[in-house]
Amino acid sequence: MAYMHIGKDFVPPDVIGKVTGRIRYAEDYTREGMVYARLLTSPIPHARVLDIDASEALAMDGVYGILTADEVYPDGEPQSTGLKILTNHPTLVGEPILALAAVDEKTAETAIAAINVTFERLPFVLDPLDSLQEGGPNAFVGGNTFGQQGFTEAKWTADQVASFRAGNAPSEDAPTTGPIPTFVIGDLEAGFAAAEDGYIYEGSFTTAGYPHHSMEPRSAMAYWEDGKLYLHGTSQSLTALANDMAGIIGVAKEDLVFINAATGGGFGQRARAASIPSMAIPAKFSQKLNRPVMMRITREEEFTIGGARQGFQGWIKVGFRPDGVMSACDMFVVSDNGGKGGGADAFSAADCISILYQTEAVRFRGASIATNTAHRGAQRGPGQNQIAPIIAPIMDAAADALGMSRLDIRVVNSAQTGDVGGPQGTPLTSAYMPEALRQAADDFDWEGRQSRRRERNGSKVTGLGIGQGYHNAGRSGQDGIVMMGADGRLKIHSGVGNLGTYSYAGTSRAAAEALKMPWESCDIITGRTDNHLPITSPQDGSNSIFTNTRTCYGAAMDMVAKMKEIAAADLGGEPADYDISEERVHQIADASVGMTYAEVAQRAMELGGRYTGEAELPEDLHEWTQIAASRLAGTAFMGIYHDPAHSNNPPGFTVTCTEIELDLETGKFEILDMVSIGECGTVVHPQGLKNQLVGGAVWGIGLSALEQHLYDPQNGLPASTGYWQSKVPTYLDTPVRIDTGWVDLPDPENPVGARGIGEPSQGSVSAALTAAISDALDGHIFGAAPITTDMIINHISGTREDAVALAQNNYRGV
């Protein structure tokens, strides 16, 4: 289909501000009379605050006051896991206990040093298996898990834990717990029976937790004016986060102005208000002090309250029939839930296997166990991406055992349009994985390179890897608003957060497409909520492109319908007799009979009522959108839309091929070549898609080879609070060039055919790189992510790399 805008590059309006430094992030703002807040955080991993003596600090010159948990939670802290604004019951090192405001930060730090906090030390735990064992310490006073029954204890016998640590399958009666503790698809027994003449793999695995480390620390500044709260914050989402942040702060939605023109990275932990409640500190503090309050967050604090990926300690058994079909997968995962609750990553990992490989039978069992480590939550492909590097070498082992090519075994097991997946057997909206595999193989010359597989060059050996990524990539049920004034310009109101994907702009182009508007005649209205923006789903889960092209397109089509109504009423005929082109609505039979967009917008404002949002708004508009629409009503011609919910699963898929050269003497490898292909429906914004593919590639390299948490086991102190210790990939860890491409076939459940892509782009690279490392080492399966240099050296030298696999989750070394 020929589009005006979809599939074409453009200059997103914020990119000029990014290259000139003019765009402003939360900490770039200042306000007359602004004071500075600093945090007193917990020095120990699990404690109860017994007493706070701030008298000396409060007597210091330049100190304006303190804010405590008792003040922000006058009715008591929520009895749940999850980040608190401030707490008297820290469950990890670095958790904020109180804030102090002063004339400057030095004064604030000096005053904080004068505060005496009396803690009651409580038992702490860093490894979920230590907590899972009978008699082991719990991360919380009430237990080591939290669910509908509140805090509970999940315990295994010492023998069960020892057996699991040794890499054995958990017993059938091993207790499960967590958000989604178990599911079964198909006949597992029959699936493994069918694989008896094929190939069956069974083994343990670990994946590391590691922090998000967004470049912008989550600083925030707030002030109150005329009863309204103005909050300069950081967020992946805009309206979705503001909507919930109002509740956390305790301010009416209509009285919160959330200002967030740009965000310095998100990766999951800035999508939802509950994952960034620290922004409520300056909000509440400024209300108490009646002054603007700036709270700058340091890199160390960002580590602590910025979130981390869940780590897995797992066991997996996978069966393949002789024809290569993955007939059964049985998986048990003990997830590290951290100190503030986590997510359902392990469930998503099993769900991913069901969808990505179309496995005939899948059983998932899991136990999500809290530890007194950084809080866990959504991080780019939570679950899907942890399992990608674990599965890929197993696929290769199966291919080698069955005499298949490593490409063919993936084609045999790939998802196509009409397939279903997951525990509910949810249909995919469309799927073109075979096409993606073949395109990646062709672009990379996969077959041609096979002659180099495991080729030796001195101490170096070549490894080839191919990998796949998946994430559910689209939602629905959100709202859209477009406006047009008498100048005929289209104003697209977007509540999509600006986290660096440019999806706020890309999705807006669906509105321009529907109205056949030149992009130069369009303005995106966003950046702060008093611009009256509709609700969106949070910008996580790779959903934005699918979700918000639906709403933008829908709102624009509402405007088109109203244009035709107005033209028919004024010029004669029925609305169906009219079409639009070149910024005019005109008769189909005689294009000279019509009105310009400017004229029809003027006419709409004269008519008012449903044409300007003063009547007949769509039913089921979200409360947030109702507020926005009520404030826009009567100001201009309005198109407004509530997107009905859809039920199927819009998948985002990627395929990556890579070639590495691994040095057997040093354990280091260099990525010589890499090709990543996206399968995400119609491409909306090629440069934006390319950025997601290469960005995901860097994250995939980190997942497979570099990034992990390190904790001091004696005191529970985090040792990876910075970029250097966390091993965030640099230019030199990544290939000098990453080639990208896309399948570009439309999805039928999106008006422009689009689906999302951000998360699977990491999974396929991690899978391909892990497969390449394994390939270079004669197919050795580490069962781990990351595979660090020392592990490679240990393996080559025949020492005990495998023996410590399960110790890697939070810290390595036994």
Added chain:
Amino acid sequence: MQPVNPQLTRRRFIKGVIASGAVAGTTSLWYAANGQSRPAGAVERMIRLNVNGQDRTVDVAPQETLAYTLRYKLGLTGTKLGCNRGECGACTVLVDDIPTYGCSVLTHSFKDGRIETVEGLEAPDGTLHPVQQGFVDALGPQCGYCTPGQVMAAVGLLRANPNPTREEARQGLAGNICRCGSYDSYLDGVMRAAEIG
């Protein structure tokens, strides 16, 4: 391979690190180091800095970092603080054409230096610097927080080596982290800048 910037010698780098040692160690020290209250010593506080071609007189505490001065005294907030401890490069500015971590050097060290920030690159008529234009053409930035540092590192590279290979560009920008992982697009932007520069 040619050195990225022949003026950036190891000796000069180490001197810079030593000068900044008091402020790069820990966060709490950073706050002490950037103190806004009056110092006890007799170090001259009102100093003149040449920033983006203009002489600016500014009150600088003895322990104050260049990034702090630029952001909070001179309002040049394009220079970002990502880690404030010399790991990420978001605070990169040019001092006498050399890419320098603004968080890890003391402002007093550069009284005689020529300091350039991202705000100083555009022409008076608003024309973007070739590096900025190259980054726009290649859509180098994602979240944009590291972008000013990447821009300044690239400007420094291209002044020393106007026609780098892609590998030389990769080495030249290696001190700048991009958590979004936009390295490939930034390198596209540097190569584009070399073309149009």
